[in-house]
Structure formats: structure tokens, C-alpha cells
Amino acid sequence: MYLSLYRRHRPGVFSEVVAQEAAVHLLRREIASGKNSHAYLFSGPRGSGKTTLARIVAKAVNCPDRDEEGEPCGQCPSCVSIASGDNLDVIEIDGASNRGIDEIRELKEHISLAPFSGRFKVYIIDEVHMLTEPAFNALLKTLEEPPRTVVFILATTEPHKVPATIRSRCQHIPFHRIPLPAIVETIRKVSASEGVHIEEKALWEIARESDGSLRDALSMLEQAVTTGLPSVSLEEVRGILGGGGRSDLERLLPALRDGSPEAFRGFSELFQRGLTAERFLEGLFLLFRDILVAVLWKEEGIDSLPLNEEERSFVRSESGHWRESDLWKALDLCSATLPRARYGLKGDVVLGMLLGLFLAPGSKRDRIERKKEEPLSEGESPAKKAAGPGVMKKDEEPLPSVRVETPGDAPTPITSTGAGDWGDCVAAMAADNLPLYCACASSTSRKDGDSLVVVFPEEQRFSFELATSPRNLAYLDSIRLDRFQGATMELACGDRTVLVERAPEGGIDSLSVDPAGAVPSPSAGFRVTAAAPPTSGPEGGRREGKGGEKRQDRLMEIQKTFNAELYVLRDETAEGSDEPEGEAAE
Ligand SMILES: [Zn+2]
Known part of the structure; x- marks a missing residue:
């Protein structure tokens, strides 16, 4: 038997x-x-x-x-x-x-x-x-x-x-949860006695995944052994776990931190392979916690973490890239969102919220982008100014020169249509229309005659569907008019294409009322036409109205797009408040 x-x-x-x-x-x-x-x-x-x-x-x-x-x-x-x-x-x-x-x-x-x-x-x-x-x-x-x-x-x-x-x-x-190192030791012994060679990383991945249950750890080991004889690699273990383990999160964290499209691409892939929002949040929470421990207590803190040597060195190197306040915010967001994730909040939404957090005013990425955008030329279109990730605040010291890396798969600029570059447009969406940014983050562009074709990966049809909603088409149309001098723009995914055309009479604001009337809109629709040129106040053009209005808009967008989820985003650096800036109820 x-x-x-x-x-x-x-x-x-x-x-x-x-x-x-x-x-x-x-x-x-x-x-x-x-x-x-x-x-x-x-x-x-x-x-x-x-x-x-x-x-x-x-x-x-x-x-x-x-x-x-x-x-x-x-x-x-x-x-x-x-x-x-x-x-x-x-x-x-x-x-x-x-x-x-x-x-x-x-x-x-x-x-x-x-x-x-x-x-x-x-x-x-x-x-x-x-x-x-x-x-x-x-x-x-x-x-x-x-x-x-x-x-x-x-x-x-x-x-x-x-x-x-x-x-x-x-x-x-x-009885208490079995500590991680004890599980690692046990499965190491068991594999040795079964004559199976297992990579150290794979061992830790299994142990971490078992969450203190030796029975789970051994049954995962058994699955890995069945597929991976005579030796078990991290890849095999990842395959069994369906992705989203510590090593996956570590791989994508730098991209997430820098708000690079790679983060969206990588995590979307994991979500498609079955990573749930819950698991995603739990894993990230632990990762952020470990980095925070490293930031706060340096080597002494790192020593106290239940990690292997490689994980320690990852935490050590990451700790140099994070500010304590951003880590607290990230932890806050993870813990506040986790209960919602258990009731079916989608991974994409969570990812969007995180990206929003890291791209928010005052974040590292924001500072880099501001440097990039400086100085704004007189003749620049208002949309570019409004949609751009930000204008240097007057009271802020100039930043040291930062080399801005172009995200991978840099889209081809359409030179014949003038000022526009799709990559810039997408980057600008992050500040202005977060769901569309998420949808477009993995898109690429090519020139087809006088037309700009924005191509969505075929396996990401949901991104395409999201981008082709009437509201987003209207938004894209304004980009088309402002940035590409009215050239035609087409969205493509597999064999489907949608032409971006002139917005309906009455402009984009006419779209601001949600058809279902479910969400009262305190601010009239999209910011593109609102497009106020930067004000000269001390706040600069980055923030409009009082404090979190812009954030409120983003929340509304996410909420409408993904069928009303409850979340609270807090930006402690924002003017005047530890009050939640945006709140939306089911
Ligand atoms: Zn006996």
C-alpha cells in the first residue's frame, strides 16, 4: 500500500x-x-x-x-x-x-x-x-x-x-504554529531520507507556503517530488504553488516600487496563473514588514527575521530604496485591504491601489518624474501639463540629477504625428486615470500609416475591454487630439480593434454622470478637459481643489470600473489630514 x-x-x-x-x-x-x-x-x-x-x-x-x-x-x-x-x-x-x-x-x-x-x-x-x-x-x-x-x-x-x-x-x-526554520529542517531531512535532491530556495518556498503546517509542507514536497525527480528546483515548486510565492514577489517588488509597467505585466501574469488577491496581499505584507524591520533596526533587525541568506540579502538591499513612511503606508494598505480581498476584491484592483500609492504625490517615483518633466516649456499643451505626473513645487529643493530609465519594451514614438509618445501618455495616466493606466501599462504602440495602433497583449483581454469603455475611449480621444495632433488612434487586441474617435457633443464632461447613477460624482468627469494649467500657488499644479479631490476621482474610477468595492486610502503626507481622503461604500 x-x-x-x-x-x-x-x-x-x-x-x-x-x-x-x-x-x-x-x-x-x-x-x-x-x-x-x-x-x-x-x-x-x-x-x-x-x-x-x-x-x-x-x-x-x-x-x-x-x-x-x-x-x-x-x-x-x-x-x-x-x-x-x-x-x-x-x-x-x-x-x-x-x-x-x-x-x-x-x-x-x-x-x-x-x-x-x-x-x-x-x-x-x-x-x-x-x-x-x-x-x-x-x-x-x-x-x-x-x-x-x-x-x-x-x-x-x-x-x-x-x-x-x-x-x-x-x-x-x-499547540503553536511550527516555526519556519523547523519546517525547513524537517523537509530537508525527509527529502534526504527519500534520496531526493531539493534546491535550498525550493525548500524555503515550500516551507513558507505551508504557513506553519508540517502536513501541508510535506504534501507540497510530495507533489514536487512526483513532478521533479530526481531533483526538485524552485521552478517546479513555483509551478505547483501557482505563482505568487516569496520569490515571485521579490522578483517584482523593484518594478512595483518604481511604478514600472513591468510590475503590472508581471503581476497580471501571476493573477492569470491563479494568484489570489488575498495571497498577494499576505505575501506583500510580510515582505514590506521585513523591509521595514531592516530599515528600522538594520542588521540586528534583519538577523531576527525568519529568512534564509538570500532573502536576507534581498531585504538588506531593498531597505536602501525605501522610506519608512512609504513602507508604513504600504503595510496600512495591505492590512486594510486584506479583509476585502477575502470577499473577492480582485487582484488587479489591489495592484492598482498599490501602484497608486507608490505613484502618489511625494512618492519616490513622483519625484523622479517631476525631475524629468522639468522645465515645462511655454508652448506645451494644457493636457500634457495636467496629465503629467507633476510640476515641481516651488518650495521644494531641486533634486539631484536622476537617470530615468525607460520602461522595458519602450513603445515606438510616432514622429510624424508630432509631440506624442505613447509611453509618456501611459505614464501620465498614472496620476490621472489609474484604472486606464493599469489597463494600458502592458500595451505597446506602433505606427500604421498615419494611425497610431495601441496593441494589448492577447491574453490580457480584460485590459483591452477596460480601455475601450466609453469613458476611457473619451479620455483616449482627448489624448489623441492633444498629443497626436488628431491622427487616428486604434486599440487592438487579438483580432479585435476599436477606433478612438471624437468625443460626443458636449465634450467629455457629458460622460461624467455614471449611466447607472450609482456613484454621485463630486467632480465633473475626467481631468483631461478640466485640464487646469498649473496654478501658481504654493501647492503648484499637482493637486487640485482641496487636498484629495484628485484621489477621490481615482477612487471613483476604480470603484466604477470594478463594481464598487470599499476601500480607504490614506495619504499622511497630504495637506491637512489623517482623515481618509476617499471612501466609497458598496
Ligand atoms: Zn510499545
Whole structure:
């Protein structure tokens, strides 16, 4: 019979148990002294070893050859039959599938019978919090007066759901999440004993993904071994995990930090491979936290992180690129958005919000862009000024010269149509129309006669659909008129093309009312025609109106485009406030 890695390498005696020293110590002492309890409640995260330890307890209380420290021999008929699940005195019940009173009644009848061969009958009820109320009541009666020959071991991931009356009759033994290094060590040993070579990076990727569950780690290892024999690489592990692990996030973080289109492209790919917004946020949260620790406490902080050497050096080098305030903001955003992600907030939206955060006024990217845009020439079109990522504030010191890198796959400029360059247009959208920016970030442009063709990757049809919504077409039309001197502009994705044409009568503002009327619009539609030239006030042209109006617009855009999600964006550097700048309800 084939046994899974997890079963084959399941600890059989106390000394083999990984990382639950306190629980093991206590149980051994009690059993060795012959004063074991008649009811235990094992609580802790899944995969932390509760049922494994319950079986070892069953062996220990029944083993005729256990040593004076409570360790069962593991070899006598009793130990062997318990290990193989054939011992009639050890009864395992899954509380999730046997939740009713009938099962517990049956159990009560069974309990009154004497053990078949051992000294104790051991009942292991897993997921005990799933029992129904009548079942709990029946169980309670048994626990009130347990026969001397019975040991109950109740296991649960959610002890607070176990009635207090039951809990108070049990000895409660908490299990903790197995630390990352312990999981790494265990799967390293298991692979070695299976004769499998596994890359160090792959080992860490699995361990991290297991989130403290040794069972999960071993089953991932098993999958990796099945596909990757005789050696397992990081690539294979990534394939199994579906992307979005620590190494993927590390790979894309620099692009995200710099607001480069590469970030959007890379993450879109991961989302298509099944990365969920939840996983994305959790992973990023930890990554930002680690970098913040490095920023705050330098080497001492880095040493304290549960990371391997390579991950440490990544965190070390990243910490030089981040400001503490930006990291706090990123952490805030991740933790505030995570609950929404659990209810289906899309990964793209989260990504857009993050990009918005890093491209926001005062961010590193913003400062670089401002340098790039300086100085603005007199004859420049208002749209360019308004849509551009910003104008140098008067009170701000000039920045040292920064080399601005062109994002990968630099689009071809259309020289014959004048001033326009698609890449610039896309960069400008980041400040002005975030959803469209996200949609266009992975687009490329080519010249086709007098026409500018904007091409969306075929696998990103959603980006194309988003860009061709009436509002966005109107926006693009204004770009066409301002930046490309009215040349024709076409959006293409696979075999579909859409011509960008003149905006409807009444201009773009006529589109500002949402057709569904769902979202009241405090500001009239798009900024392109609003296009106020930079004011000469101390705030410069970057911010319009009072503080967060522009941000509010972006939020509205995201909200409309992605069907109303609730989020709060906060910009602590913004004028006058720790008040949330934008809030939108479902
Ligand atoms: Zn034994």
C-alpha cells in the first residue's frame, strides 16, 4: 500500500515530534508518573501535530514497555497496531463528519465496555468544535464522569468554539504554529531520507507556503517530488504553488516600487496563473514588514527575521530604496485591504491601489518624474501639463540629477504625428486615470500609416475591454487630439480593434454622470478637459481643489470600473489630514 510522505514520516514517538516542546514535556511527565488526565483538549493551527501527538499519547498510555520518561517503545504489538490504525482501543472520530447526537450516543455505549487489550481506551475526536449542541451535551455527560479506563483527546483549531463547560473538564494543551526554520529542517531531512535532491530556495518556498503546517509542507514536497525527480528546483515548486510565492514577489517588488509597467505585466501574469488577491496581499505584507524591520533596526533587525541568506540579502538591499513612511503606508494598505480581498476584491484592483500609492504625490517615483518633466516649456499643451505626473513645487529643493530609465519594451514614438509618445501618455495616466493606466501599462504602440495602433497583449483581454469603455475611449480621444495632433488612434487586441474617435457633443464632461447613477460624482468627469494649467500657488499644479479631490476621482474610477468595492486610502503626507481622503461604500 502506498503511504504518503506525511504518513511515512509522521513522528511515532515523543522524541520525534517537531517544535511542540512544551506540550510534549508536559504529556511525558504526566504519563511517566502514571497521572495522565482523562480528558485533553489539544488546540492549535492545522498541521501543527495535534492528532499525531494524540496517537503518541495513545501509545504511551498503553505501552507495556514505555520508558521512565514516558516514551512508548514503538515496537510492541500495542504500539505497532496503534501506528497502523488497527488498534481497537484507539478510536479516531472526525468531529466534522460525525457531528450528531447519534454518533455520540453510540460512543457512550461503546465507552462503557472495557478495553480490548490495552489499559486505556483512547478516543481522539478531531475538529471537535464542529459537533452539534446535543452532541456536545451528550459528550459533556461522559466527561463529567469518565470511566477510569478511558482517555479523551479532543483536538481543535478553534478552541473558542468549544463550549466552556467542555473546556473546563479538559486539560487544555495549546499547540503553536511550527516555526519556519523547523519546517525547513524537517523537509530537508525527509527529502534526504527519500534520496531526493531539493534546491535550498525550493525548500524555503515550500516551507513558507505551508504557513506553519508540517502536513501541508510535506504534501507540497510530495507533489514536487512526483513532478521533479530526481531533483526538485524552485521552478517546479513555483509551478505547483501557482505563482505568487516569496520569490515571485521579490522578483517584482523593484518594478512595483518604481511604478514600472513591468510590475503590472508581471503581476497580471501571476493573477492569470491563479494568484489570489488575498495571497498577494499576505505575501506583500510580510515582505514590506521585513523591509521595514531592516530599515528600522538594520542588521540586528534583519538577523531576527525568519529568512534564509538570500532573502536576507534581498531585504538588506531593498531597505536602501525605501522610506519608512512609504513602507508604513504600504503595510496600512495591505492590512486594510486584506479583509476585502477575502470577499473577492480582485487582484488587479489591489495592484492598482498599490501602484497608486507608490505613484502618489511625494512618492519616490513622483519625484523622479517631476525631475524629468522639468522645465515645462511655454508652448506645451494644457493636457500634457495636467496629465503629467507633476510640476515641481516651488518650495521644494531641486533634486539631484536622476537617470530615468525607460520602461522595458519602450513603445515606438510616432514622429510624424508630432509631440506624442505613447509611453509618456501611459505614464501620465498614472496620476490621472489609474484604472486606464493599469489597463494600458502592458500595451505597446506602433505606427500604421498615419494611425497610431495601441496593441494589448492577447491574453490580457480584460485590459483591452477596460480601455475601450466609453469613458476611457473619451479620455483616449482627448489624448489623441492633444498629443497626436488628431491622427487616428486604434486599440487592438487579438483580432479585435476599436477606433478612438471624437468625443460626443458636449465634450467629455457629458460622460461624467455614471449611466447607472450609482456613484454621485463630486467632480465633473475626467481631468483631461478640466485640464487646469498649473496654478501658481504654493501647492503648484499637482493637486487640485482641496487636498484629495484628485484621489477621490481615482477612487471613483476604480470603484466604477470594478463594481464598487470599499476601500480607504490614506495619504499622511497630504495637506491637512489623517482623515481618509476617499471612501466609497458598496
Ligand atoms: Zn510499545
